[in-house]
Amino acid sequence: MRWAAAIQELERGLLQRDVAARALLLAALAGEHVLLLGPPGTAKSELARRLQRLLPGAHYFERLLTRFTVPEELFGPLSLRALEDDRYERLTEGYLPSAEVAFLDEVFKANSAILNTLLGLLHERQFDNGSQRVAVPLVCLVGASNEQPQDDSLLAFYDRFLLRVPVQPVDDHHFTALLLADAPGAGDTPAEALIDPARVQALRERAPQVPLGEAALALLLQARQHAHQTGQTVSDRRWRQLVALLQLQAASRGATEVSPWDLWLLPFALAADPAQVPAWTTLFLHQVAQTAPLPIDGLERAVQAFESQLDTERRAPPDAQDDSAGKLALARAITRPGEESEMVRITSARAQRHYSPVHIAARVAQCDELLERLLALHDEWLAVAHAVLAQARSHDWLPPSWLLQIEAAHAERCGQLAGLCAQHQSTRNGFADLPLDAEATAHAPPPVHWDSP
Numbered sequence: 001m002r003w004a005a006a007i008q009e010l011e012r013g014l015l016q017r018d019v020a021a022r023a024l025l026l027a028a029l030a031g032e033h034v035l036l037l038g039p040p041g042t043a044k045s046e047l048a049r050r051l052q053r054l055l056p057g058a059h060y061f062e063r064l065l066t067r068f069t070v071p072e073e074l075f076g077p078l079s080l081r082a083l084e085d086d087r088y089e090r091l092t093e094g095y096l097p098s099a100e101v102a103f104l105d106e107v108f109k110a111n112s113a114i115l116n117t118l119l120g121l122l123h124e125r126q127f128d129n130g131s132q133r134v135a136v137p138l139v140c141l142v143g144a145s146n147e148q149p150q151d152d153s154l155l156a157f158y159d160r161f162l163l164r165v166p167v168q169p170v171d172d173h174h175f176t177a178l179l180l181a182d183a184p185g186a187g188d189t190p191a192e193a194l195i196d197p198a199r200v201q202a203l204r205e206r207a208p209q210v211p212l213g214e215a216a217l218a219l220l221l222q223a224r225q226h227a228h229q230t231g232q233t234v235s236d237r238r239w240r241q242l243v244a245l246l247q248l249q250a251a252s253r254g255a256t257e258v259s260p261w262d263l264w265l266l267p268f269a270l271a272a273d274p275a276q277v278p279a280w281t282t283l284f285l286h287q288v289a290q291t292a293p294l295p296i297d298g299l300e301r302a303v304q305a306f307e308s309q310l311d312t313e314r315r316a317p318p319d320a321q322d323d324s325a326g327k328l329a330l331a332r333a334i335t336r337p338g339e340e341s342e343m344v345r346i347t348s349a350r351a352q353r354h355y356s357p358v359h360i361a362a363r364v365a366q367c368d369e370l371l372e373r374l375l376a377l378h379d380e381w382l383a384v385a386h387a388v389l390a391q392a393r394s395h396d397w398l399p400p401s402w403l404l405q406i407e408a409a410h411a412e413r414c415g416q417l418a419g420l421c422a423q424h425q426s427t428r429n430g431f432a433d434l435p436l437d438a439e440a441t442a443h444a445p446p447p448v449h450w451d452s453p
Contacts, residue, residue: 038167048103061099291409354437367428
Protein backbone atom coordinates (compact mmCIF):
# COMPACT_ATOMS: atom_id res chain seq x y z
CA MET A 1 0.00 0.00 0.00
CA ARG A 2 1.27 3.47 -0.91
CA TRP A 3 0.32 5.00 2.45
CA ALA A 4 0.85 1.93 4.64
CA ALA A 5 3.78 3.39 6.58
CA ALA A 6 1.81 6.53 7.50
CA ILE A 7 -1.19 4.47 8.65
CA GLN A 8 1.06 2.16 10.63
CA GLU A 9 2.61 5.13 12.40
CA LEU A 10 -0.81 6.55 13.26
CA GLU A 11 -1.94 3.21 14.71
CA ARG A 12 1.31 2.23 16.43
CA GLY A 13 0.60 0.97 19.93
CA LEU A 14 -3.09 1.92 19.78
CA LEU A 15 -5.83 -0.70 19.96
CA GLN A 16 -9.01 -0.58 17.87
CA ARG A 17 -8.16 2.73 16.23
CA ASP A 18 -7.80 1.49 12.65
CA VAL A 19 -11.00 3.22 11.50
CA ALA A 20 -10.16 6.55 13.12
CA ALA A 21 -6.57 6.47 11.86
CA ARG A 22 -7.58 5.81 8.25
CA ALA A 23 -10.35 8.39 8.31
CA LEU A 24 -7.98 10.97 9.78
CA LEU A 25 -5.25 10.37 7.21
CA LEU A 26 -7.66 10.44 4.28
CA ALA A 27 -9.21 13.66 5.57
CA ALA A 28 -5.78 15.25 5.88
CA LEU A 29 -4.81 14.21 2.36
CA ALA A 30 -8.04 15.78 1.09
CA GLY A 31 -7.73 18.89 3.25
CA GLU A 32 -10.89 18.04 5.19
CA HIS A 33 -11.65 18.09 8.91
CA VAL A 34 -12.48 15.24 11.29
CA LEU A 35 -14.63 15.07 14.40
CA LEU A 36 -13.84 12.28 16.88
CA LEU A 37 -16.84 11.49 19.07
CA GLY A 38 -16.16 9.61 22.27
CA PRO A 39 -15.29 9.79 25.96
CA PRO A 40 -11.98 11.11 27.29
CA GLY A 41 -9.00 8.78 27.33
CA THR A 42 -9.61 7.20 23.92
CA ALA A 43 -6.47 8.54 22.14
CA LYS A 44 -8.23 11.30 20.21
CA SER A 45 -5.56 13.93 20.89
CA GLU A 46 -2.79 11.37 20.38
CA LEU A 47 -4.03 10.70 16.85
CA ALA A 48 -3.97 14.43 16.08
CA ARG A 49 -0.41 14.79 17.40
CA ARG A 50 0.73 11.85 15.34
CA LEU A 51 -0.81 13.35 12.23
CA GLN A 52 1.19 16.54 12.81
CA ARG A 53 4.40 14.51 13.11
CA LEU A 54 3.69 12.94 9.72
CA LEU A 55 3.75 16.39 8.08
CA PRO A 56 7.34 17.69 7.98
CA GLY A 57 7.58 21.17 9.42
CA ALA A 58 3.88 21.39 10.28
CA HIS A 59 2.87 23.50 13.26
CA TYR A 60 0.49 22.05 15.82
CA PHE A 61 -2.09 23.76 17.99
CA GLU A 62 -4.17 22.19 20.76
CA ARG A 63 -6.72 23.57 23.19
CA LEU A 64 -9.44 22.33 25.51
CA LEU A 65 -12.45 24.59 25.03
CA THR A 66 -14.92 25.61 27.71
CA ARG A 67 -17.70 28.16 27.81
CA PHE A 68 -15.18 30.52 29.41
CA THR A 69 -12.62 30.22 26.60
CA VAL A 70 -11.88 33.61 25.05
CA PRO A 71 -10.83 34.28 21.44
CA GLU A 72 -7.33 35.27 22.53
CA GLU A 73 -6.66 31.68 23.60
CA LEU A 74 -7.26 30.39 20.07
CA PHE A 75 -6.47 33.23 17.70
CA GLY A 76 -3.76 35.09 19.61
CA PRO A 77 -3.60 38.27 21.74
CA LEU A 78 -4.24 41.73 20.38
CA SER A 79 -1.21 43.56 19.06
CA LEU A 80 -0.53 46.55 21.30
CA ARG A 81 1.52 48.19 18.58
CA ALA A 82 -1.34 47.86 16.12
CA LEU A 83 -3.73 49.35 18.68
CA GLU A 84 -1.47 52.39 18.93
CA ASP A 85 -2.04 52.83 15.19
CA ASP A 86 -5.79 52.31 15.60
CA ARG A 87 -5.68 48.82 14.10
CA TYR A 88 -7.40 45.82 15.65
CA GLU A 89 -5.03 42.97 14.87
CA ARG A 90 -3.97 39.79 16.58
CA LEU A 91 -0.55 38.23 17.01
CA THR A 92 -1.36 34.85 15.49
CA GLU A 93 2.07 33.23 15.54
CA GLY A 94 1.86 30.04 17.61
CA TYR A 95 -1.92 30.06 17.64
CA LEU A 96 -4.61 28.38 15.54
CA PRO A 97 -4.32 30.69 12.47
CA SER A 98 -0.68 29.64 12.04
CA ALA A 99 -1.15 25.87 12.51
CA GLU A 100 -1.30 23.17 9.87
CA VAL A 101 -2.81 20.61 12.28
CA ALA A 102 -5.01 21.57 15.20
CA PHE A 103 -6.86 19.66 17.90
CA LEU A 104 -9.78 21.28 19.70
CA ASP A 105 -11.18 19.22 22.56
CA GLU A 106 -14.81 19.69 23.62
CA VAL A 107 -15.14 21.78 20.51
CA PHE A 108 -18.88 22.48 20.90
CA LYS A 109 -18.45 24.16 24.26
CA ALA A 110 -16.97 27.29 22.69
CA ASN A 111 -19.00 30.49 22.71
CA SER A 112 -20.60 32.00 19.61
CA ALA A 113 -17.79 34.51 19.01
CA ILE A 114 -15.26 31.68 18.69
CA LEU A 115 -17.54 29.42 16.67
CA ASN A 116 -18.33 32.13 14.12
CA THR A 117 -14.63 32.71 13.53
CA LEU A 118 -13.98 28.98 13.30
CA LEU A 119 -16.69 28.60 10.64
CA GLY A 120 -14.81 30.77 8.17
CA LEU A 121 -11.45 29.36 9.15
CA LEU A 122 -12.54 25.75 8.57
CA HIS A 123 -14.51 26.26 5.37
CA GLU A 124 -12.66 29.02 3.55
CA ARG A 125 -9.20 28.68 5.16
CA GLN A 126 -9.40 32.43 5.81
CA PHE A 127 -8.95 34.42 9.02
CA ASP A 128 -10.11 37.98 9.47
CA ASN A 129 -7.29 39.72 11.29
CA GLY A 130 -8.41 43.29 11.72
CA SER A 131 -9.19 44.77 8.34
CA GLN A 132 -7.29 42.07 6.52
CA ARG A 133 -8.45 38.63 5.48
CA VAL A 134 -5.45 36.31 5.48
CA ALA A 135 -5.08 32.74 4.28
CA VAL A 136 -4.28 30.15 6.92
CA PRO A 137 -2.13 27.03 6.33
CA LEU A 138 -4.60 24.73 8.11
CA VAL A 139 -4.48 21.21 6.63
CA CYS A 140 -6.79 19.43 9.06
CA LEU A 141 -8.60 20.40 12.21
CA VAL A 142 -9.41 17.51 14.51
CA GLY A 143 -12.33 18.22 16.78
CA ALA A 144 -13.30 16.10 19.75
CA SER A 145 -16.47 15.84 21.77
CA ASN A 146 -18.29 13.43 24.03
CA GLU A 147 -21.41 13.73 21.87
CA GLN A 148 -22.84 15.48 18.86
CA PRO A 149 -24.26 18.98 19.49
CA GLN A 150 -27.85 19.25 20.66
CA ASP A 151 -28.25 22.95 19.98
CA ASP A 152 -29.49 23.77 16.47
CA SER A 153 -27.25 26.83 16.42
CA LEU A 154 -24.23 24.50 16.30
CA LEU A 155 -25.38 22.46 13.30
CA ALA A 156 -23.63 24.67 10.74
CA PHE A 157 -20.34 24.25 12.60
CA TYR A 158 -20.98 20.52 13.02
CA ASP A 159 -21.49 20.22 9.27
CA ARG A 160 -17.98 21.59 8.63
CA PHE A 161 -16.54 18.24 9.75
CA LEU A 162 -16.80 15.97 6.72
CA LEU A 163 -15.93 12.84 8.70
CA ARG A 164 -17.45 12.22 12.12
CA VAL A 165 -15.98 9.09 13.66
CA PRO A 166 -17.18 7.46 16.90
CA VAL A 167 -14.28 6.40 19.14
CA GLN A 168 -15.07 4.08 22.03
CA PRO A 169 -12.96 2.58 24.84
CA VAL A 170 -11.24 -0.70 24.12
CA ASP A 171 -13.69 -3.60 24.27
CA ASP A 172 -13.49 -6.64 26.53
CA HIS A 173 -11.85 -8.77 23.86
CA HIS A 174 -8.86 -6.39 23.69
CA PHE A 175 -8.77 -5.45 27.39
CA THR A 176 -5.92 -7.81 28.30
CA ALA A 177 -3.87 -6.47 25.39
CA LEU A 178 -4.54 -2.96 26.64
CA LEU A 179 -3.24 -3.79 30.12
CA LEU A 180 -0.09 -5.47 28.79
CA ALA A 181 0.69 -2.93 26.07
CA ASP A 182 3.63 -0.59 26.39
CA ALA A 183 2.76 3.08 26.69
CA PRO A 184 3.00 4.60 23.19
CA GLY A 185 5.81 7.11 23.04
CA ALA A 186 6.46 9.91 20.60
CA GLY A 187 9.77 8.70 19.23
CA ASP A 188 11.10 9.56 15.81
CA THR A 189 8.72 9.26 12.90
CA PRO A 190 10.13 6.84 10.30
CA ALA A 191 11.19 8.62 7.13
CA GLU A 192 9.00 6.37 4.97
CA ALA A 193 5.92 7.44 6.97
CA LEU A 194 6.42 11.16 6.38
CA ILE A 195 3.95 12.77 3.99
CA ASP A 196 5.54 14.70 1.14
CA PRO A 197 3.57 17.91 0.44
CA ALA A 198 4.40 17.69 -3.26
CA ARG A 199 3.01 14.17 -3.35
CA VAL A 200 -0.18 15.33 -1.64
CA GLN A 201 -0.57 18.20 -4.09
CA ALA A 202 -0.15 15.83 -7.03
CA LEU A 203 -2.75 13.51 -5.49
CA ARG A 204 -5.25 16.33 -5.08
CA GLU A 205 -4.75 17.39 -8.70
CA ARG A 206 -5.24 13.84 -9.97
CA ALA A 207 -8.27 12.98 -7.80
CA PRO A 208 -10.94 14.98 -9.72
CA GLN A 209 -10.04 13.05 -12.86
CA VAL A 210 -11.01 9.69 -11.30
CA PRO A 211 -14.59 8.89 -12.39
CA LEU A 212 -17.30 7.34 -10.30
CA GLY A 213 -17.76 3.72 -11.31
CA GLU A 214 -21.28 2.58 -12.15
CA ALA A 215 -21.40 0.30 -9.12
CA ALA A 216 -20.24 3.09 -6.80
CA LEU A 217 -22.80 5.47 -8.27
CA ALA A 218 -25.57 2.91 -7.79
CA LEU A 219 -24.55 2.48 -4.16
CA LEU A 220 -24.61 6.25 -3.63
CA LEU A 221 -28.15 6.29 -4.98
CA GLN A 222 -29.07 3.56 -2.51
CA ALA A 223 -27.45 5.62 0.23
CA ARG A 224 -29.60 8.62 -0.70
CA GLN A 225 -32.71 6.44 -0.54
CA HIS A 226 -31.62 5.13 2.86
CA ALA A 227 -31.18 8.70 4.10
CA HIS A 228 -34.68 9.61 2.89
CA GLN A 229 -36.27 6.50 4.40
CA THR A 230 -34.64 7.06 7.78
CA GLY A 231 -35.32 10.80 7.88
CA GLN A 232 -31.67 11.84 7.73
CA THR A 233 -30.89 15.12 6.01
CA VAL A 234 -27.70 15.22 3.96
CA SER A 235 -26.86 18.52 2.29
CA ASP A 236 -25.91 18.79 -1.36
CA ARG A 237 -22.54 20.18 -0.27
CA ARG A 238 -21.85 17.10 1.84
CA TRP A 239 -22.68 14.76 -1.06
CA ARG A 240 -20.23 16.67 -3.27
CA GLN A 241 -17.55 16.66 -0.56
CA LEU A 242 -18.04 12.93 -0.08
CA VAL A 243 -17.60 12.24 -3.79
CA ALA A 244 -14.42 14.34 -3.84
CA LEU A 245 -13.06 12.35 -0.89
CA LEU A 246 -13.95 9.07 -2.60
CA GLN A 247 -12.13 10.21 -5.73
CA LEU A 248 -9.05 11.09 -3.70
CA GLN A 249 -9.13 7.72 -1.96
CA ALA A 250 -9.38 5.93 -5.30
CA ALA A 251 -6.55 8.06 -6.73
CA SER A 252 -4.38 7.37 -3.67
CA ARG A 253 -4.48 3.64 -4.43
CA GLY A 254 -3.93 4.06 -8.15
CA ALA A 255 -7.46 3.02 -9.18
CA THR A 256 -8.98 4.04 -12.50
CA GLU A 257 -12.42 4.65 -10.97
CA VAL A 258 -14.16 4.91 -7.62
CA SER A 259 -15.04 1.42 -6.40
CA PRO A 260 -17.93 0.41 -4.14
CA TRP A 261 -15.26 -0.62 -1.62
CA ASP A 262 -14.21 3.04 -1.37
CA LEU A 263 -17.62 3.73 0.15
CA TRP A 264 -16.64 2.24 3.51
CA LEU A 265 -16.49 5.93 4.48
CA LEU A 266 -20.27 6.31 4.10
CA PRO A 267 -21.13 5.85 7.80
CA PHE A 268 -18.72 8.55 8.87
CA ALA A 269 -19.67 11.09 6.21
CA LEU A 270 -23.46 10.68 6.27
CA ALA A 271 -24.46 9.71 9.81
CA ALA A 272 -25.35 12.83 11.78
CA ASP A 273 -25.56 10.84 15.02
CA PRO A 274 -23.23 8.05 16.20
CA ALA A 275 -26.35 5.94 16.79
CA GLN A 276 -26.93 5.99 13.01
CA VAL A 277 -23.47 4.63 12.17
CA PRO A 278 -24.33 0.90 12.61
CA ALA A 279 -27.17 1.09 10.06
CA TRP A 280 -24.93 2.79 7.51
CA THR A 281 -22.21 0.24 8.20
CA THR A 282 -24.69 -2.60 7.67
CA LEU A 283 -25.76 -1.03 4.37
CA PHE A 284 -22.17 -1.10 3.14
CA LEU A 285 -21.40 -4.59 4.45
CA HIS A 286 -24.56 -6.12 2.98
CA GLN A 287 -24.39 -4.38 -0.38
CA VAL A 288 -20.64 -4.44 -1.03
CA ALA A 289 -19.24 -7.20 1.17
CA GLN A 290 -22.37 -9.38 0.71
CA THR A 291 -22.62 -10.26 4.38
CA ALA A 292 -26.43 -10.38 4.56
CA PRO A 293 -27.74 -13.57 6.24
CA LEU A 294 -28.51 -16.35 3.80
CA PRO A 295 -32.22 -16.96 3.05
CA ILE A 296 -32.02 -20.67 3.86
CA ASP A 297 -35.08 -21.07 6.08
CA GLY A 298 -36.79 -23.21 3.43
CA LEU A 299 -33.78 -25.45 3.06
CA GLU A 300 -33.52 -25.87 6.83
CA ARG A 301 -37.19 -26.91 6.91
CA ALA A 302 -36.53 -29.40 4.14
CA VAL A 303 -33.60 -30.97 5.99
CA GLN A 304 -35.69 -31.15 9.16
CA ALA A 305 -38.60 -32.71 7.27
CA PHE A 306 -36.37 -35.53 5.99
CA GLU A 307 -34.93 -36.04 9.48
CA SER A 308 -38.44 -36.28 10.91
CA GLN A 309 -39.48 -38.75 8.21
CA LEU A 310 -36.43 -40.93 8.88
CA ASP A 311 -37.22 -40.96 12.61
CA THR A 312 -40.81 -41.93 11.84
CA GLU A 313 -39.75 -44.80 9.60
CA ARG A 314 -37.15 -46.03 12.07
CA ARG A 315 -39.76 -46.12 14.84
CA ALA A 316 -42.46 -47.71 12.72
CA PRO A 317 -43.58 -51.09 14.16
CA PRO A 318 -43.28 -54.20 12.02
CA ASP A 319 -46.17 -55.35 9.86
CA ALA A 320 -49.10 -57.00 11.63
CA GLN A 321 -48.18 -60.47 10.41
CA ASP A 322 -44.65 -60.10 11.78
CA ASP A 323 -44.27 -61.59 15.28
CA SER A 324 -40.84 -59.98 15.90
CA ALA A 325 -42.24 -57.76 18.64
CA GLY A 326 -43.44 -60.75 20.62
CA LYS A 327 -40.12 -62.51 20.17
CA LEU A 328 -38.29 -59.42 21.38
CA ALA A 329 -40.45 -59.27 24.51
CA LEU A 330 -39.73 -62.95 25.21
CA ALA A 331 -35.98 -62.47 24.68
CA ARG A 332 -35.91 -59.59 27.14
CA ALA A 333 -37.95 -61.55 29.67
CA ILE A 334 -35.44 -64.40 29.81
CA THR A 335 -32.37 -62.13 29.90
CA ARG A 336 -30.83 -61.24 33.26
CA PRO A 337 -31.10 -57.60 34.37
CA GLY A 338 -28.16 -55.48 33.22
CA GLU A 339 -27.21 -57.92 30.47
CA GLU A 340 -27.99 -57.79 26.78
CA SER A 341 -27.77 -61.11 25.06
CA GLU A 342 -27.03 -61.72 21.41
CA MET A 343 -30.59 -62.93 21.10
CA VAL A 344 -31.92 -59.55 22.28
CA ARG A 345 -29.74 -57.68 19.80
CA ILE A 346 -30.78 -59.89 16.90
CA THR A 347 -34.43 -59.88 17.85
CA SER A 348 -34.39 -56.11 18.41
CA ALA A 349 -33.07 -55.54 14.89
CA ARG A 350 -35.85 -57.74 13.55
CA ALA A 351 -38.50 -55.92 15.59
CA GLN A 352 -38.42 -52.96 13.21
CA ARG A 353 -40.34 -52.42 10.06
CA HIS A 354 -38.43 -53.63 7.03
CA TYR A 355 -38.70 -51.76 3.75
CA SER A 356 -38.60 -52.78 0.16
CA PRO A 357 -35.64 -51.88 -2.06
CA VAL A 358 -37.98 -49.61 -4.04
CA HIS A 359 -38.94 -47.69 -0.90
CA ILE A 360 -35.34 -47.21 0.23
CA ALA A 361 -34.14 -46.26 -3.24
CA ALA A 362 -36.92 -43.68 -3.56
CA ARG A 363 -36.07 -42.09 -0.21
CA VAL A 364 -32.34 -41.99 -1.05
CA ALA A 365 -33.11 -40.42 -4.43
CA GLN A 366 -35.25 -37.74 -2.78
CA CYS A 367 -32.43 -37.03 -0.34
CA ASP A 368 -29.88 -36.88 -3.14
CA GLU A 369 -31.97 -34.28 -4.95
CA LEU A 370 -32.00 -31.98 -1.94
CA LEU A 371 -28.35 -32.72 -1.18
CA GLU A 372 -27.43 -31.69 -4.72
CA ARG A 373 -29.17 -28.34 -4.20
CA LEU A 374 -27.41 -27.80 -0.89
CA LEU A 375 -23.99 -28.63 -2.31
CA ALA A 376 -24.52 -26.38 -5.33
CA LEU A 377 -25.53 -23.47 -3.10
CA HIS A 378 -22.56 -24.10 -0.84
CA ASP A 379 -20.18 -24.05 -3.80
CA GLU A 380 -21.82 -20.88 -5.10
CA TRP A 381 -21.43 -19.03 -1.82
CA LEU A 382 -17.92 -20.34 -1.33
CA ALA A 383 -17.01 -18.80 -4.68
CA VAL A 384 -18.71 -15.55 -3.65
CA ALA A 385 -16.75 -15.54 -0.39
CA HIS A 386 -13.44 -16.05 -2.19
CA ALA A 387 -14.21 -13.23 -4.65
CA VAL A 388 -15.40 -10.80 -1.96
CA LEU A 389 -12.48 -11.50 0.36
CA ALA A 390 -9.99 -11.09 -2.48
CA GLN A 391 -11.45 -7.63 -3.20
CA ALA A 392 -11.57 -6.67 0.47
CA ARG A 393 -7.98 -7.76 1.14
CA SER A 394 -6.68 -5.86 -1.86
CA HIS A 395 -8.27 -2.54 -0.86
CA ASP A 396 -5.62 -0.27 0.61
CA TRP A 397 -7.87 1.65 3.00
CA LEU A 398 -10.43 -0.84 4.28
CA PRO A 399 -9.93 -1.07 8.08
CA PRO A 400 -8.61 -4.47 9.24
CA SER A 401 -11.37 -4.67 11.85
CA TRP A 402 -13.93 -4.48 9.03
CA LEU A 403 -12.07 -7.16 7.10
CA LEU A 404 -12.31 -9.43 10.13
CA GLN A 405 -16.08 -8.85 10.26
CA ILE A 406 -16.40 -9.67 6.58
CA GLU A 407 -14.30 -12.83 6.91
CA ALA A 408 -16.33 -13.95 9.92
CA ALA A 409 -19.64 -13.31 8.15
CA HIS A 410 -18.66 -15.35 5.10
CA ALA A 411 -17.20 -18.12 7.23
CA GLU A 412 -20.50 -18.29 9.11
CA ARG A 413 -22.55 -18.35 5.90
CA CYS A 414 -20.48 -21.09 4.31
CA GLY A 415 -20.39 -22.94 7.63
CA GLN A 416 -24.18 -22.88 7.82
CA LEU A 417 -24.49 -24.48 4.41
CA ALA A 418 -21.72 -26.99 5.12
CA GLY A 419 -23.51 -27.94 8.32
CA LEU A 420 -26.80 -28.45 6.48
CA CYS A 421 -25.01 -30.58 3.88
CA ALA A 422 -23.45 -32.79 6.57
CA GLN A 423 -26.74 -33.01 8.46
CA HIS A 424 -28.65 -34.06 5.37
CA GLN A 425 -25.92 -36.47 4.27
CA SER A 426 -26.35 -38.24 7.61
CA THR A 427 -30.10 -38.43 7.03
CA ARG A 428 -29.56 -39.77 3.53
CA ASN A 429 -27.27 -42.48 4.94
CA GLY A 430 -29.94 -43.28 7.54
CA PHE A 431 -32.50 -43.99 4.83
CA ALA A 432 -29.98 -46.13 2.96
CA ASP A 433 -29.44 -48.19 6.14
CA LEU A 434 -33.12 -48.86 6.88
CA PRO A 435 -33.88 -52.55 7.47
CA LEU A 436 -34.33 -54.22 4.10
CA ASP A 437 -36.94 -56.78 3.11
CA ALA A 438 -36.05 -57.89 -0.38
CA GLU A 439 -39.37 -59.72 -0.76
CA ALA A 440 -41.56 -56.85 0.46
CA THR A 441 -44.19 -55.48 -1.86
CA ALA A 442 -42.56 -52.83 -4.02
CA HIS A 443 -44.36 -49.55 -3.35
CA ALA A 444 -42.64 -46.19 -3.87
CA PRO A 445 -43.35 -43.95 -0.86
CA PRO A 446 -44.92 -40.53 -1.34
CA PRO A 447 -42.33 -37.73 -1.45
CA VAL A 448 -41.41 -35.86 1.73
CA HIS A 449 -43.14 -32.48 1.74
CA TRP A 450 -41.97 -29.19 3.23
CA ASP A 451 -42.65 -25.53 2.64
CA SER A 452 -40.76 -24.44 -0.47
CA PRO A 453 -37.88 -21.99 0.19
